[in-house]
Amino acid sequence: MESTKSNPTLSQDGFWSRLRSGLARVPVIGWLAGGLCAVMVEYFLGDALSYYLGLPKIPVLFGFVTMLKKPLLIPSSTAYVILVYLIPLVAVGLLTAGPANRLAAFLHRRALWLSAIIHLVLLYTIIHIWSDISDYRLLLLKLTMIAIMLTLSINVINGYMGEFSCSHPGFMALGAYSASTMTLILFTNDKLFGPALLPPALGPYCYPLALIFGGVVAALGALVVAIPSFRTRGDYLAIISLAFMFIVKSVIENLEFVGGPRGMGSQPNWSNLPTVFVWTVLCVWVINNFVRSTMGKALNAVRDNEMAADAMTVDTRKTKIVTFMFGAFWAGVAGGLFAHVLRYVNPGTFGIQKLAEILAMVYFGGLNSVVGSVVGAVSINLLSEMLRPLELFKWIVIPLLLILVMIYRPTGLIAFREFDVRKILRPKQ
Amino acid sequence: MPLLQVRNMTHYFGGLRAVHNFNLVIEPGEIKGLIGPNGAGKTTIFNLITGIHTPTEGQIELEGQSLIGLKPHQVASRGLGRTFQNMLLWRHMNVLEHVKMAQYSQLDYGLLDAFFGTPRLQREEERVTREAMRLLELFDVAKYAEHLVGNLPYGAQRRVEMARAMATKPKILFLDEPTAGMTPEELVQMIGIIRQVHKDFGVAIFLIEHRLKFVMELCQSIQTLVFGEVIAEGPPEEIQNNPKVVEAYLGKEDIT
Numbered sequence: 001m002e003s004t005k006s007n008p009t010l011s012q013d014g015f016w017s018r019l020r021s022g023l024a025r026v027p028v029i030g031w032l033a034g035g036l037c038a039v040m041v042e043y044f045l046g047d048a049l050s051y052y053l054g055l056p057k058i059p060v061l062f063g064f065v066t067m068l069k070k071p072l073l074i075p076s077s078t079a080y081v082i083l084v085y086l087i088p089l090v091a092v093g094l095l096t097a098g099p100a101n102r103l104a105a106f107l108h109r110r111a112l113w114l115s116a117i118i119h120l121v122l123l124y125t126i127i128h129i130w131s132d133i134s135d136y137r138l139l140l141l142k143l144t145m146i147a148i149m150l151t152l153s154i155n156v157i158n159g160y161m162g163e164f165s166c167s168h169p170g171f172m173a174l175g176a177y178s179a180s181t182m183t184l185i186l187f188t189n190d191k192l193f194g195p196a197l198l199p200p201a202l203g204p205y206c207y208p209l210a211l212i213f214g215g216v217v218a219a220l221g222a223l224v225v226a227i228p229s230f231r232t233r234g235d236y237l238a239i240i241s242l243a244f245m246f247i248v249k250s251v252i253e254n255l256e257f258v259g260g261p262r263g264m265g266s267q268p269n270w271s272n273l274p275t276v277f278v279w280t281v282l283c284v285w286v287i288n289n290f291v292r293s294t295m296g297k298a299l300n301a302v303r304d305n306e307m308a309a310d311a312m313t314v315d316t317r318k319t320k321i322v323t324f325m326f327g328a329f330w331a332g333v334a335g336g337l338f339a340h341v342l343r344y345v346n347p348g349t350f351g352i353q354k355l356a357e358i359l360a361m362v363y364f365g366g367l368n369s370v371v372g373s374v375v376g377a378v379s380i381n382l383l384s385e386m387l388r389p390l391e392l393f394k395w396i397v398i399p400l401l402l403i404l405v406m407i408y409r410p411t412g413l414i415a416f417r418e419f420d421v422r423k424i425l426r427p428k429q
Numbered sequence: 430m431p432l433l434q435v436r437n438m439t440h441y442f443g444g445l446r447a448v449h450n451f452n453l454v455i456e457p458g459e460i461k462g463l464i465g466p467n468g469a470g471k472t473t474i475f476n477l478i479t480g481i482h483t484p485t486e487g488q489i490e491l492e493g494q495s496l497i498g499l500k501p502h503q504v505a506s507r508g509l510g511r512t513f514q515n516m517l518l519w520r521h522m523n524v525l526e527h528v529k530m531a532q533y534s535q536l537d538y539g540l541l542d543a544f545f546g547t548p549r550l551q552r553e554e555e556r557v558t559r560e561a562m563r564l565l566e567l568f569d570v571a572k573y574a575e576h577l578v579g580n581l582p583y584g585a586q587r588r589v590e591m592a593r594a595m596a597t598k599p600k601i602l603f604l605d606e607p608t609a610g611m612t613p614e615e616l617v618q619m620i621g622i623i624r625q626v627h628k629d630f631g632v633a634i635f636l637i638e639h640r641l642k643f644v645m646e647l648c649q650s651i652q653t654l655v656f657g658e659v660i661a662e663g664p665p666e667e668i669q670n671n672p673k674v675v676e677a678y679l680g681k682e683d684i685t
Contacts, residue, residue: 289546294529294536294557296543297522301530304519310501311479311511313534313597317500322540368521416521 026093027428029107030100032122034092038085039129046084046133053080060136064386104427115425124277131273138273140385142341145280146334147377151361152287152370153330158359159367159415160291161323162303163233167225167241168331168358170248171218173350175332176339177258179214180267183207183340190266192259200268207270211279211336218332219325221248226324230317233306245355252347263346264339271340279337283330288370288419290326299323300368360398364405366412370419376412430493432457432633433478433509433601438487440477447473448657451487453635455601460627460634462644464668465654466677471637472514474654475603479511480504491600506534510599510632512590514606518578524589525574528561529554531596561596567629568592568622584615591622595630602626604636608643616643623647641678645669653677 026034046058053076059066062085063077093100107115131138150168157165185193187203198206225241232240253261290296298319301309310316339345357380365376380398387394405413435453439446447470455461465471477484480501489496496504505511519527536557542550565571568588573581578589587607594602607623608616620643627634638644644651645665653661653674661671668674 286544290543293543293546293550294526294533294554295538295540297526297530298533300522300526301519304521305517307481307501308513308517308519309530310481311505311513312531312593313502313505314530315500315502315533 022094022097023090025101025428026097027100027104028425029104029119029122030093030096031089032119032126033096033100034089035126036122036129037092038088039126041088042084043129043132049083050080053077055080058133060134061140061382061386065389068387068389101427101429104425108422108426112422112425116421119425120281124274127277128273139341140381142271142273142276143338144378144381145276146338146341147358147361147381148280148374149283149330149334149337150358151365151377152283152373153327153334154358154362155365155367155369155373156287156291156299156330157323157327158362159369159373160296160299160303161320163229163320164235164238165225165241165324165327166238166355166359167222167244167248167328169350169352169354170241170245171221171328171331172335172338172354173248173252173345173347174218174221174328175211175214175335176345176350177214177252177264177335178217178332179210179336180264180339180345181258182210182213183268183270184264184266186210188266188268192257192264203268204270207275207340211333214336215329215332218335219329222324222328223321226321229320229324245350245352249347249350252350259346261347263344263348265344267340267343267345269340269343271337276337276341279333283333284370284374287326287330288421291370292418360402363412364402366409366415366417369412369414369417371417372412372414375414431455432459432492433635434488434490435478436488436490438474438477438484438489440473440482440484440486446657448477448484451654451657451659453652455633455635457600458627458631458633459650460623460636460648462648462651463635463637463654464639464641464644464651469654470657471654472605473657475511475605475637478504479509479603502534505597505599508598508600509603510594510597510601511603512594512605512607514609514637516586516590518586518590518593520577520579523575523577524565524570524581525558525561527578527589527593528564528596529557531593532557532560535598564592564596567625568595583610584618587611587615587619588622591626595626595632599632601633601635604634606637606639608638608640616640619643620646641669 042058050058055066055073055076059077059080063081066077067074107118127141131141150172154165154168157163183203184190186198186206187196187200189195225237225244228240229237252258258264291299298309298314301312301314302316302319306316361376361380362373363376364380365374366372383398383401384394387397390397409415431454433453433455435451438448438451440448451474463471463474473482476482478489478496480496480499480503483498491507491509494507496507499507519530522530536553538547538550538553562571562574565574568591570585570588570592573585573589578586581589604623608619611619623634624647626632636644636648648665650663651665651668652659653668653671655677660673660677661668663671
């Protein structure tokens with residue numbers, strides 16, 4: 001700072017604007033390369049670095065938890081984050097901008113799917129290495145990805161079709177319980193259902209089927225909300241969907257064969273990181289395809305004006321049924337994954353608390369937007385973990401943040417934005 | 430065979446008789462008008478024929494096939510396009526999406542295609558987009574294709590709505606007060622557009638209007654509706670001089 005004092009405005013302006021224009025030229029693949037470098041640095045040097053900086057161990061969540069617990073460690077945690085994440089990310093991003101752009105241009109000319117797969121593999125490698133540091137990170141990542149699925153699937157109903165549906169925890173519960181029941185009966189020796197019917201070695205291969213089964217059950221349950229939606233909208237449908245959630249919860253509480261209020265445990269540990277990642281990607285891809293097609297745009301037409309949609313040959317009933325079942329399907333799949341991540345579910349999990357969480361994520365991130373859902377799910381999830389040391393105050397800070405977002409961006413952070421993969425992955429000159 | 434035939438249509442809202450014994454015959458390529466004071470039941474007649482309400486009594490036939498009991502989207506897919514008095518555009522959708530949306534029933538792909546983005550979906554989307562752009566050019570709103578409808582000038586919104594209605598490939602076009610809220614210049618433009626649609630697409634047109642001048646200029650035949658009943662029917666000159674119509678619009682001459 002001292003050295004630039006002689007001509008502060010000019011040199012600072014020059015530096016920052018050059019940095020900004022430099023960063024603007026980094027394509028997504030360049031950022032991914034930077035991210036890969038950062039997590040590699042942490043993987044190999046993290047322990048040593050945290051020792052020299054006087055940190056008890058590698059800060060798990062970008063140093064936030066450490067900072068809030070022990071304010072004296074703020075400088076060293078900040079230094080750690082800058083050294084391990086910021087510098088490699090920016091440096092590699094800037095330095096490889098040229099080749100990365102050429103690579104992106106090459107991929108851009110080739111098939112889109114190839115480019116997308118390469119990006120996804122890079123992304124997966126990053127999160128895999130990052131989560132290798134601790135089990136806590138692994139769990140957090142899985143739950144975040146499940147939250148992305150939930151947020152996106154509720155966005156289809158609440159955002160794209162504009163119904164206020166509160167039944168998502170119910171759909172999730174249906175999926176979680178159906179998928180768990182299937183895996184427990186068929187592949188596990190457990191207290192509730194006795195010995196496995198099929199050899200457990202087959203299990204991991206049939207796990208997707210169990211998840212799809214969970215999704216289908218949830219989709220069938222969604223009919224209970226979809227059919228009233230032909231005749232009623234808005235507040236009344238919200239009440240119906242809320243009732244649905246409570247019905248599901250109390251039905252499960254009273255079903256003794258799935259454990260009743262005690263819940264259901266000992267699910268096999270099949271929701272590993274790659275499985276959850278693949279399902280999340282699949283969910284984002286399918287939902288994005290759907291909402292961008294003309295058939296999916298019918299959701300918006302029904303939301304903005306149902307009478308006009310009907311007069312323009314849109315089958316509004318079919319659209320509503322499809323939307324509810326489609327949203328519920330993905331919520332069910334997410335529920336199945338969730339049950340196999342925690343390896344224990346009880347009906348209490350799928351109550352009003354869960355609903356508040358999901359709604360907060362979708363409205364924070366932004367309605368009618370795939371990117372918004374991802375941003376909302378990731379930020380609310382990470383925030384609530386990072387602010388954990390604040391204990392009670394966490395539930396003041398996060399709602400306050402939500403209120404602020406609602407004041408300044410009433411439809412959420414990134415609302416009404418199309419998610420065009422081709423545009424995102426393109427080279428930036 | 431007439432294109433559209435409505436026979437003895439009567440409709441009650443509870444105890445209120447909104448339409449009484451309404452008859453209508455529309456031949457291919459004809460322009461017909463329906464006039465009447467406020468609250469006469471003009472829009473109700475539109476809503477009855479397009480399937481939003483089901484008439485209490487009477488028959489509605491399009492090319493000899495009954496439309497009674499069909500849902501509005503089914504009626505629309507059979508060739509009965511319409512516009513609305515207050516337009517009812519979709520405010521979060523852009524102009525191109527409006528015209529693509531109206532081709533919903535012509536989409537030749539299923540849900541699975543939409544989920545997985547198959548080549549078939551891409552082919553269809555391209556076809557629908559081409560068709561939509563053609564219509565937008567025709568209605569002179571192609572330059573707004575990527576704009577949200579809310580940001581367009583009023584006249585352009587009206588043209589978008591018309592393009593949207595034409596995208597459903599109608600055999601008859603129902604226009605509900607197409608000049609509502611328009612300036613005199615826009616009105617002249619609108620007459621041009623309707624004539625052009627009539628000529629280029631060869632559709633029959635049935636329109637509701639308040640402004641007598643507009644109806645007189647466009648329509649070959651006019652029906653006058655008062656309190657749900659047709660009081661006069663015939664070519665424009667005849668209607669203009671019909672004492673009953675004059676009475677309905679201007680009131681009775683009070684001699685005493």
